[in-house]
Amino acid sequence: MRDVYVIGAGITKFGELWERSFRDIGIEAGIKAINDAGISGADIDALYIGNMSAGAFINQEHVASLIADYVGLAQTSHIPAIRVEAAGASGAVAFREAFLSIASGMHDVVVVGGAEKMTDIGDEMANAITAMAIDQEWETVFGATYASLHAMMARAHMERYGTSREQLAMVSVINHRHGALNPNAQFQREISVETVLKSGYVAEPLRVFDMCPLSDGAAALVLASEVVAKKHGNAVKIMGIGQSSDTISLHDRKDITTMDASVHAAKRAYEMAGIKPEDVDVAEVYDSSTISEIIAIEDLGFFEKGKGGKAAEDEKIALGGDIPVNTSGGLKARGHPIGATGVAQIVEIVQQLRGEAGKRQVNGAEIGLAHAIGGTGGTAVVSILGVKE
Amino acid sequence: MRDVYVIGAGITKFGELWERSFRDIGIEAGIKAINDAGISGADIDALYIGNMSAGAFINQEHVASLIADYVGLAQTSHIPAIRVEAAGASGAVAFREAFLSIASGMHDVVVVGGAEKMTDIGDEMANAITAMAIDQEWETVFGATYASLHAMMARAHMERYGTSREQLAMVSVINHRHGALNPNAQFQREISVETVLKSGYVAEPLRVFDMCPLSDGAAALVLASEVVAKKHGNAVKIMGIGQSSDTISLHDRKDITTMDASVHAAKRAYEMAGIKPEDVDVAEVYDSSTISEIIAIEDLGFFEKGKGGKAAEDEKIALGGDIPVNTSGGLKARGHPIGATGVAQIVEIVQQLRGEAGKRQVNGAEIGLAHAIGGTGGTAVVSILGVKE
Numbered sequence: 031m032r033d034v035y036v037i038g039a040g041i042t043k044f045g046e047l048w049e050r051s052f053r054d055i056g057i058e059a060g061i062k063a064i065n066d067a068g069i070s071g072a073d074i075d076a077l078y079i080g081n082m083s084a085g086a087f088i089n090q091e092h093v094a095s096l097i098a099d100y101v102g103l104a105q106t107s108h109i110p111a112i113r114v115e116a117a118g119a120s121g122a123v124a125f126r127e128a129f130l131s132i133a134s135g136m137h138d139v140v141v142v143g144g145a146e147k148m149t150d151i152g153d154e155m156a157n158a159i160t161a162m163a164i165d166q167e168w169e170t171v172f173g174a175t176y177a178s179l180h181a182m183m184a185r186a187h188m189e190r191y192g193t194s195r196e197q198l199a200m201v202s203v204i205n206h207r208h209g210a211l212n213p214n215a216q217f218q219r220e221i222s223v224e225t226v227l228k229s230g231y232v233a234e235p236l237r238v239f240d241m242c243p244l245s246d247g248a249a250a251l252v253l254a255s256e257v258v259a260k261k262h263g264n265a266v267k268i269m270g271i272g273q274s275s276d277t278i279s280l281h282d283r284k285d286i287t288t289m290d291a292s293v294h295a296a297k298r299a300y301e302m303a304g305i306k307p308e309d310v311d312v313a314e315v316y317d318s319s320t321i322s323e324i325i326a327i328e329d330l331g332f333f334e335k336g337k338g339g340k341a342a343e344d345e346k347i348a349l350g351g352d353i354p355v356n357t358s359g360g361l362k363a364r365g366h367p368i369g370a371t372g373v374a375q376i377v378e379i380v381q382q383l384r385g386e387a388g389k390r391q392v393n394g395a396e397i398g399l400a401h402a403i404g405g406t407g408g409t410a411v412v413s414i415l416g417v418k419e
Numbered sequence: 420m421r422d423v424y425v426i427g428a429g430i431t432k433f434g435e436l437w438e439r440s441f442r443d444i445g446i447e448a449g450i451k452a453i454n455d456a457g458i459s460g461a462d463i464d465a466l467y468i469g470n471m472s473a474g475a476f477i478n479q480e481h482v483a484s485l486i487a488d489y490v491g492l493a494q495t496s497h498i499p500a501i502r503v504e505a506a507g508a509s510g511a512v513a514f515r516e517a518f519l520s521i522a523s524g525m526h527d528v529v530v531v532g533g534a535e536k537m538t539d540i541g542d543e544m545a546n547a548i549t550a551m552a553i554d555q556e557w558e559t560v561f562g563a564t565y566a567s568l569h570a571m572m573a574r575a576h577m578e579r580y581g582t583s584r585e586q587l588a589m590v591s592v593i594n595h596r597h598g599a600l601n602p603n604a605q606f607q608r609e610i611s612v613e614t615v616l617k618s619g620y621v622a623e624p625l626r627v628f629d630m631c632p633l634s635d636g637a638a639a640l641v642l643a644s645e646v647v648a649k650k651h652g653n654a655v656k657i658m659g660i661g662q663s664s665d666t667i668s669l670h671d672r673k674d675i676t677t678m679d680a681s682v683h684a685a686k687r688a689y690e691m692a693g694i695k696p697e698d699v700d701v702a703e704v705y706d707s708s709t710i711s712e713i714i715a716i717e718d719l720g721f722f723e724k725g726k727g728g729k730a731a732e733d734e735k736i737a738l739g740g741d742i743p744v745n746t747s748g749g750l751k752a753r754g755h756p757i758g759a760t761g762v763a764q765i766v767e768i769v770q771q772l773r774g775e776a777g778k779r780q781v782n783g784a785e786i787g788l789a790h791a792i793g794g795t796g797g798t799a800v801v802s803i804l805g806v807k808e
Binding site: 031051053077082083085086088089090091092094095096098099103104105108109110111112113114115116117123126127130131133134135136159162163164165166167170273274275276277278279282283290291294404405408409 | 440478494501523
């Protein structure tokens with residue numbers, strides 16, 4: 031396989047962008063990434079789009095064709111345009127497919143975009159759409175929601191490992207603190223443990239401030255082969271990518287305090303990159319809920335199983351801690367436009383590794399990791415990037 | 420890039436399968452392909468699923484995770500499972516992604532499935548969902564439907580090239596004749612030109628028998644690297660694949676009697692395969708309407724632009740003709756479960772090249788071509804397969 035690099039990154043403001051359309055934000059992120067890479071449209075060989083549910087959110091499928099058209103590449107260079115979907119991991123899986131298209135030798139320069147427009151319809155309908163990431167016939171039909179399944183994971187983790195309600199809250203507190211330093215974040219204000227504990231229940235024991243919001247937003251990356259990347263000063267190498275699956279239903283798993291898909295994806299990514307968890311300087315992990323982040327930092331090997339809650343309490347995952355996690359604000363504070371998230375995570379890692387993360391910069395970061403989940407862990411993708419030669 | 424082969428193929432009966440679920444037919448096709456390849460589940464490195472709109476049809480996204488789970492591979496080998504969408508080209512694009520994953524060296528054995536369950540909801544809703552393949556904001560909102568856009572293409576082709584109403588009907592007559600020889604086809608009976616001309620209008624000049632049906636169905640393929648394929652007697656080589664995009668909206672094109680995406684995809688595929696159109700022995704092309712097939716056989720270089728109607732009239736595209744097209748019955752008679760079609764076309768080509776196509780066998784076929792379209796030509800994929808060394 032050929033080596034592949036990230037040479038450009040772009041992202042829109044995340045939030046409730048009622049005045050902007052799906053194609054509008056998709057184009058903005060793409061143009062920013064292309065400008066950042068210093069390439070022209072004619073250099074681009076292919077386009078990959080991560081998107082979960084434009085069909086349900088905005089009555090539009092075939093969105094890769096749409097974006098290729100609206101960025102002006104469909105009628106000029108007629109590039110292949112591919113939409114990839116794996117619920118919350120859609121953007122990360124699109125990134126992996128783009129990686130493979132260059133690693134194979136088929137393409138040299140590929141744009142990966144992720145986008146979702148979720149807030150133009152009511153919250154109730156939007157929550158019904160996000161529930162299409164879990165098993166319709168054996169979970170949703172019986173009343174399970176995305177949040178209630180996370181609540182079960184939280185209860186199991188609290189029971190088995192003594193994880194406390196306050197420790198869960200600390201994940202949200204830290205991510206809001208980070209989000210306050212990110213000008214593109216949906217929520218840019220700090221909160222306290224009390225803010226979380228006084229917010230209403232979504233699914234006991236999880237409250238409003240334990241859960242990520244509904245969001246609009248887009249992010250994009252430009253990937254390139256080594257020959258092209260060497261012409262760019264700012265190239266970040268893709269050291270390893272691992273993707274795994276697990277049962278789509280939570281009730282079919284042996285243990286709901288871990289996500290096997292994350293464990294296996296991480297193992298594959300670490301092996302490919304030739305590194306260990308302790309080599310990672312900065313990480314973006316999937317905090318669709320506070321318990322989701324705690325399980326992730328354990329599954330990724332940053333902390334022993336059962337010690338994730340304590341790590342949050344001790345602020346080991348905050349800026350300045352042992353392993354800063356979700357410096358962007360994460361899904362909780364940056365926001366979670368589903369298809370965009372996997373790409374947005376890598377945009378953050380690229381900015382960190384280039385030393386361009388401003389007030390939230392992790393000093394001297396050389397290796398970064400991004401971790402995305404589809405559903406409650408039916409899909410996981412772990413990507414490792416680095417600037418160390 | 421490494422060479423890639425097809426070593427297994429499977430397909431379900433296409434039709435209105437009201438007693439069967441999406442996961443049910445997906446599993447059937449997958450198991451058939453795996454058995455045909457003579458491999459076990461443990462040999463499989465990854466799963467790609469082509470599907471257009473399970474979210475809208477059956478309230479289920481994340482379908483690659485679902486199928487990986489239900490075929491029993493999610494919890495055992497935790498394989499990567501990737502869903503790909505490009506409207507009617509979804510299955511073909513999934514095939515290309517699977518090809519790249521092996522060509523890159525990442526995987527050795529990959530299953531590609533295509534599936535769609537369209538008939539569990541009313542026809543009106545199903546047609547609204549298929550319209551999500553075209554531009555929601557600039558076509559659908561103003562009253563355009565998938566069929567009405569094809570009607571415009573038909574009128575333009577008739578005006579410019581003298582293509583007759585009877586020539587369009589002959590495409591349907593030939594595909595029904597082929598479908599009658601295919602035990603998996605949705606429609607297995609012959610029709611006459613009169614049948615077409617007496618059927619009701621869908622969008623003038625196109626009538627019911629000019630349009631493909633709504634269908635349920637699934638198809639699957641097993642792809643393998645050369646090392647694995649050499650152990651199999653029945654391997655078919657993937658000689659070339661080309662994918663292209665064009666404007667998603669019909670009104671943005673210079674000429675609506677051709678699909679530039681098809682022309683460019685074909686050019687890329689022919690170059691990669693090192694062959695010319697006249698070297699193709701059998702082809703499956705995208706006949707979502709009769710005009711769509713006529714435009715396709717011209718764009719693919721089988722006939723001069725404008726001569727496609729005459730080729731149908733002279734039965735040059737029928738079994739026994741110069742270049743048998745849609746021996747499976749095509750989208751018109753085999754049926755068109757959208758996400759399955761791109762994979763089903765390649766299943767037919769594989770069966771033809773192996774000499775296993777029964778009553779519809781093209782004698783001595785050594786090179787076959789499959790052509791899929793997304794929307795009205797926003798995406799096109801051309802795949803060329805061969806058994807000649």
